[in-house]
Amino acid sequence: MAEPFSSDSSDGIPVAPPGREALDALIARFPRQAFRAAEVLSETELPLYASRVPAGFPSPADDYLEASLNLNDYLIRHPESTFFVRVSGESMSGAGIFDGDMLVVDRLLRPRHRDVVIAVVAGELTVKRLELRADGPWLVPDHPDYPALRANPEAGFDVWGVVTAVVRSLRPPH
Amino acid sequence: MNAAPCRADSPMTSCFAQVDCNNFYAACERVFNPALAGRPVVVLSNNDGCVVSRSAEAKRLGVPMGAPYFTLKGQLERQGVAVFSSNYALYGDLSNRAMRLLAGYARAQEVYSIDECFLDLSGEAEPLRLARRLRDALLQGLGLPACVGLGPSKTLAKLANHLAKQEAALEGVLDLGSLDATALLQRLEPVAVEEVWGIGRRLGERLRLAGIGSARQLAETERDWLQRRFGLVTARIADELRGVSCLALESLLEPRRSVMSTRSFGRKVTALAELQEAAAMHASRVAERLRRQGSLAHFLRVGIRSGVPGWGRGGDASETVALLPPSNDSRVLARAAQQAVARLWQRGVRYHKAGVMAFELVDAGQVQADLFAGDPLDAKSARLMQAMDAINQRMGRGTVRLLAEGTKQPWRMKQDHLSPCYTTRWDDIPVVKAN
Numbered sequence: 360m361a362e363p364f365s366s367d368s369s370d371g372i373p374v375a376p377p378g379r380e381a382l383d384a385l386i387a388r389f390p391r392q393a394f395r396a397a398e399v400l401s402e403t404e405l406p407l408y409a410s411r412v413p414a415g416f417p418s419p420a421d422d423y424l425e426a427s428l429n430l431n432d433y434l435i436r437h438p439e440s441t442f443f444v445r446v447s448g449e450s451m452s453g454a455g456i457f458d459g460d461m462l463v464v465d466r467l468l469r470p471r472h473r474d475v476v477i478a479v480v481a482g483e484l485t486v487k488r489l490e491l492r493a494d495g496p497w498l499v500p501d502h503p504d505y506p507a508l509r510a511n512p513e514a515g516f517d518v519w520g521v522v523t524a525v526v527r528s529l530r531p532p533h
Numbered sequence: 534m535n536a537a538p539c540r541a542d543s544p545m546t547s548c549f550a551q552v553d554c555n556n557f558y559a560a561c562e563r564v565f566n567p568a569l570a571g572r573p574v575v576v577l578s579n580n581d582g583c584v585v586s587r588s589a590e591a592k593r594l595g596v597p598m599g600a601p602y603f604t605l606k607g608q609l610e611r612q613g614v615a616v617f618s619s620n621y622a623l624y625g626d627l628s629n630r631a632m633r634l635l636a637g638y639a640r641a642q643e644v645y646s647i648d649e650c651f652l653d654l655s656g657e658a659e660p661l662r663l664a665r666r667l668r669d670a671l672l673q674g675l676g677l678p679a680c681v682g683l684g685p686s687k688t689l690a691k692l693a694n695h696l697a698k699q700e701a702a703l704e705g706v707l708d709l710g711s712l713d714a715t716a717l718l719q720r721l722e723p724v725a726v727e728e729v730w731g732i733g734r735r736l737g738e739r740l741r742l743a744g745i746g747s748a749r750q751l752a753e754t755e756r757d758w759l760q761r762r763f764g765l766v767t768a769r770i771a772d773e774l775r776g777v778s779c780l781a782l783e784s785l786l787e788p789r790r791s792v793m794s795t796r797s798f799g800r801k802v803t804a805l806a807e808l809q810e811a812a813a814m815h816a817s818r819v820a821e822r823l824r825r826q827g828s829l830a831h832f833l834r835v836g837i838r839s840g841v842p843g844w845g846r847g848g849d850a851s852e853t854v855a856l857l858p859p860s861n862d863s864r865v866l867a868r869a870a871q872q873a874v875a876r877l878w879q880r881g882v883r884y885h886k887a888g889v890m891a892f893e894l895v896d897a898g899q900v901q902a903d904l905f906a907g908d909p910l911d912a913k914s915a916r917l918m919q920a921m922d923a924i925n926q927r928m929g930r931g932t933v934r935l936l937a938e939g940t941k942q943p944w945r946m947k948q949d950h951l952s953p954c955y956t957t958r959w960d961d962i963p964v965v966k967a968n
Contacts, residue, residue, distance in 0.1 A: 439634040440674030442956060448967030456967065467674040477965055482568030484965040505968065515570065519676075 453501030688773035795888025810939030830891035
């Protein structure tokens with residue numbers, strides 16, 4: 360084979376035919392030195408600038424650079440154990456939680472009295488307020504039409520996670 | 534494996550933890566679906582082929598691991614077993630969360646597989662107590678039950694985990710490091726030598742022929758003899774069983790040196806067009822992964838497989854394609870893969886698998902304009918790929934894809950029992966009732 364690499368100009372993807380020889384030939388032709396030089400270069404520390412100016416003056420704010428505010432950092436304490444869930448129903452409207460809202464739920468937090476929690480009731484995830492009363496834990500909705508529920512561990516009750524925030528888009532992006 | 538010589542006189546007693554989630558895939562399915570609590574659950578392999586994970590209840594029912602699903606279907610239905618296709622988006626995300634959660638408690642971590650890791654707890658005053666906390670954190674924070682084994686070597690930590698899984702009284706945690714030499718040997722006595730990490734069935738058979746059938750016997754075998762007869766690796770395993778740490782944690786911080794995507798088809802494929810669609814899809818997936826880790830690939834290996842291996846007519850055909858300049862553009866990789874498949878394909882052959890692997894990877898930031906092949910960092914292409922990744926990340930994988938990957942994808946693998954991607958797609962997040 361005279362030319363081991365056919366460069367298909369119609370689509371710009373050069374293709375090497377199969378075969379060990381072709382591969383070795385190709386590897387040999389690599390501009391390895393160029394890569395090595397690039398690696399060495401990257402080992403020297405370069406200052407990080409916020410503004411990329413090929414010419415002209417660097418931004419005077421570069422010395423005061425801080426990270427932008429991140430909503431995740433604000434809303435989420437334990438990223439590993441935090442999940443998002445969608446609300447279906449109106450029984451928590453008194454707590455400002457409406458149908459279609461998204462809730463931020465942290466499973467690592469220990470539930471406390473009056474926390475809004477995601478609880479497992481009869482094999483379903485439900486959102487309720489947890490009340491630790493003298494006669495035991497209760498799951499209490501925040502709406503006059505819905506009854507409070509005694510949280511009975513024998514009936515499969517369990518706190519799945521503690522709700523830490525409500526996310527409601529006023530102009531949903533999609 | 535680490536080549537450093539073993540040191541019995543290390544300045545600080547080493548303490549390793551091995552954390553392993555119980556029936557991980559089945560457990561993941563339960564996290565967002567509490568109705569599955571107490572119900573037998575099984576997860577099937579790719580293509581809904583065979584059982585790869587069973588909940589404790591399914592094990593008790595006698596559902597065999599690795600059994601083909603079609604032979605079990607009727608039985609599983611009668612027994613009320615919940616059946617799931619493997620949902621790797623879900624398992625992968627929960628695995629990442631679990632690993633990050635555990636890493637926060639340790640000096641160092643080695644992620645060993647999707648559901649297990651080693652932690653370095655050396656210097657910890659009360660390792661057993663910490664092990665219980667790790668277990669509680671996984672269960673409470675992620676809903677994943679796990680066992681934790683502790684030991685002065687990785688091999689003993691792994692063995693401790695194995696024992697903790699078997700003995701319910703241990704409540705999922707066992708520390709072999711707290712035992713004196715006699716008590717440790719007693720613990721190793723009933724453990725078959727094949728159960729020891731790194732031994733396996735074939736070496737186990739050879740050891741048995743030499744009269745070494747249990748972990749205890751291996752630990753008690755004279756070291757030099759063991760090394761002469763079975764090699765250094767086996768001698769080290771015996772050292773590890775005696776509590777001498779020879780294997781250090783291996784960090785996987787380096788980006789992968791090759792990236793691969795391969796999958797069996799849902800049915801046999803004979804048409805070249807379908808084979809090319811599959812190759813394009815794998816290539817595009819590989820490109821996506823390359824972009825995620827910031828790499829460009831110099832070479833792409835494209836393979837197709839036909840027949841049943843070992844049945845005579847089965848065979849692999851593969852070809853290596855050079856990418857000049859190196860690329861992570863889905864379109865470039867897909868076209869290269871399609872062209873390779875066109876050369877490999879043979880009329881009348883029934884193919885059941887296709888795959889694409891990228892290797893000789895370089896850091897995208899370090900590649901300079903290739904003198905004889907143009908600019909690899911074509912800005913327009915990079916922007917297009919960025920936009921594609923952003924949309925797919927937001928709306929779910931495959932929302933925007935190459936036409937070359939096909940629209941109907943009749944060859945796609947079967948996933949008839951797939952659960953929602955609860956943690957990786959906005960449309961799939963769990964619904965909670967407010968009623």
